[in-house]
Amino acid sequence: MNKDSILEIVAQGAWNGGTPVENSAYENQGMVFKGGIPVTPKSIEERIGVRRRITAPPDQRIGVLAFRDLLANSGIDPGRIRVIISASNVGEDKNDPGPFSRYAFDLVRRSCPGALVFDLYAGCPGFNVAVETLFLLSRSGFLAPGDLSIIVGAENIHRAKPFKALDTSNLIFGDDALATVLETGEQAGNGRAGEIIAEAQIEAGDNFVAAMAEKMAAWARGTSIDGIIVDNQLGKIQYRIPATAARAQQAMAERLFPAETASGLFQNFRAALDFYDRHGMGFAFDVMTTGADSRAVKTLAEAYTSSGTYGRIVSVYLSPGKPVVLSLHQGNNEKPLPAPPKGIIDTSTRTHGCFAGFIELKEEDGDFFGDIDGKGVFLHATRGAKNHLDALLNRNGITFQEIDLLIEHQANFAMIPLTLEQIIGNGHPGAKEAVADYIANRMVTNVHLRGNCSVVCMQRLPYDLNRDVLQPDTLQGYPINRNLQKLKNARLILFDSVGAGMTRSSFLMKK
Numbered sequence: 001m002n003k004d005s006i007l008e009i010v011a012q013g014a015w016n017g018g019t020p021v022e023n024s025a026y027e028n029q030g031m032v033f034k035g036g037i038p039v040t041p042k043s044i045e046e047r048i049g050v051r052r053r054i055t056a057p058p059d060q061r062i063g064v065l066a067f068r069d070l071l072a073n074s075g076i077d078p079g080r081i082r083v084i085i086s087a088s089n090v091g092e093d094k095n096d097p098g099p100f101s102r103y104a105f106d107l108v109r110r111s112c113p114g115a116l117v118f119d120l121y122a123g124c125p126g127f128n129v130a131v132e133t134l135f136l137l138s139r140s141g142f143l144a145p146g147d148l149s150i151i152v153g154a155e156n157i158h159r160a161k162p163f164k165a166l167d168t169s170n171l172i173f174g175d176d177a178l179a180t181v182l183e184t185g186e187q188a189g190n191g192r193a194g195e196i197i198a199e200a201q202i203e204a205g206d207n208f209v210a211a212m213a214e215k216m217a218a219w220a221r222g223t224s225i226d227g228i229i230v231d232n233q234l235g236k237i238q239y240r241i242p243a244t245a246a247r248a249q250q251a252m253a254e255r256l257f258p259a260e261t262a263s264g265l266f267q268n269f270r271a272a273l274d275f276y277d278r279h280g281m282g283f284a285f286d287v288m289t290t291g292a293d294s295r296a297v298k299t300l301a302e303a304y305t306s307s308g309t310y311g312r313i314v315s316v317y318l319s320p321g322k323p324v325v326l327s328l329h330q331g332n333n334e335k336p337l338p339a340p341p342k343g344i345i346d347t348s349t350r351t352h353g354c355f356a357g358f359i360e361l362k363e364e365d366g367d368f369f370g371d372i373d374g375k376g377v378f379l380h381a382t383r384g385a386k387n388h389l390d391a392l393l394n395r396n397g398i399t400f401q402e403i404d405l406l407i408e409h410q411a412n413f414a415m416i417p418l419t420l421e422q423i424i425g426n427g428h429p430g431a432k433e434a435v436a437d438y439i440a441n442r443m444v445t446n447v448h449l450r451g452n453c454s455v456v457c458m459q460r461l462p463y464d465l466n467r468d469v470l471q472p473d474t475l476q477g478y479p480i481n482r483n484l485q486k487l488k489n490a491r492l493i494l495f496d497s498v499g500a501g502m503t504r505s506s507f508l509m510k511k
Contacts, residue, residue: 005343013070049413053451063154124499174451
């Protein structure tokens, strides 16, 4: 236990199996990129930076295997586990009603029967959002010094089959699973408890998003809402990709700003992005708790309001055939609390629900398949980073150049240099040399060998760095992994990820 931390990462376990699938496997299969460009090994690498991806056997729950590895090799006492979070999108079976966290919990249920166990659906930033949630649960005092929390990230795309056979999204993703244990430190419990200032129960039927938005808009007309957490017990994948909370966030915005809605502002990417940032629309994500108890999501919301970073949070309990239960939580801190010296020092999550349709599930012949607006996702990932990261870094008195190691989500390698151009040079082409140096010497890369591992990316990159798996290479003309020994000893680390919702979540860590 660290006397100088609120929360710190102490160990990881992983699933390291699977079969490598080279790009050549997709050639001459009838797949084409937009614009009629044939899918070849060369065109795949040129467009997305992937040379191969790892596929899992259909009969394995790789998240459970990763957790088993953690338990076997980390030496942790399962009796100290207070929280287990499954961070996922599709998970290992798109027809599984959830929560996926029950499979991991089964391994330790006898040792920690009273643990808070839930899924967290926030797109690819799910690990980062889970870290933020644990940070705030520690800060609020729900987690005490010495308590352990587990985040199991698992995506088994090739087992779940969320895309049609000829959809080029199949080229991007690889299967992966890691489990991370975090320990609450002695700086925990310095948050100030907030209070529930309003509650409502709504008979919503099939229009639950609209009904939720009406009530939240009424609450937000006086003072803005900084976040929405929905305990989504509906058990259907189409309601968690994107998160129902993100849909409700945009529906609330449409009711709060009817003139802008009528003018088509939310259909204009730049205008909508700026509007959301300017009005501080906050975050929105779903959880699915075990135990079917509406009090659990209130506990999470109360932790968020204890920090001073988030002032007003709406918690929602959404269960089939029952009234929707909404609670408005108000914090009592006037400003964010000071950062601890070590471990996780600060976090930030924002959702732009106006872009929720960029990644969603659509029904066809009784089944659901992923539909990705590649251009929209690319724009949000690259253009949305600067304001978000500037706000996080500035309030901690840190510049981007002071970061020793950047762990950046790798959905598509082409996104990374363009994202850094926005951050380092505000989009100016003169920043290309500085960007190339940053990628080579302050980042680690594995997308070319594992594909986009979705929510697991944030865990896999530091895990592979620490076990000396990564190798120097060149990808899309950029040198990568050129400073590995120094990066293993990085002291100031920034984790940043973006995905469905559209949500961006980041956290700062000091060693």
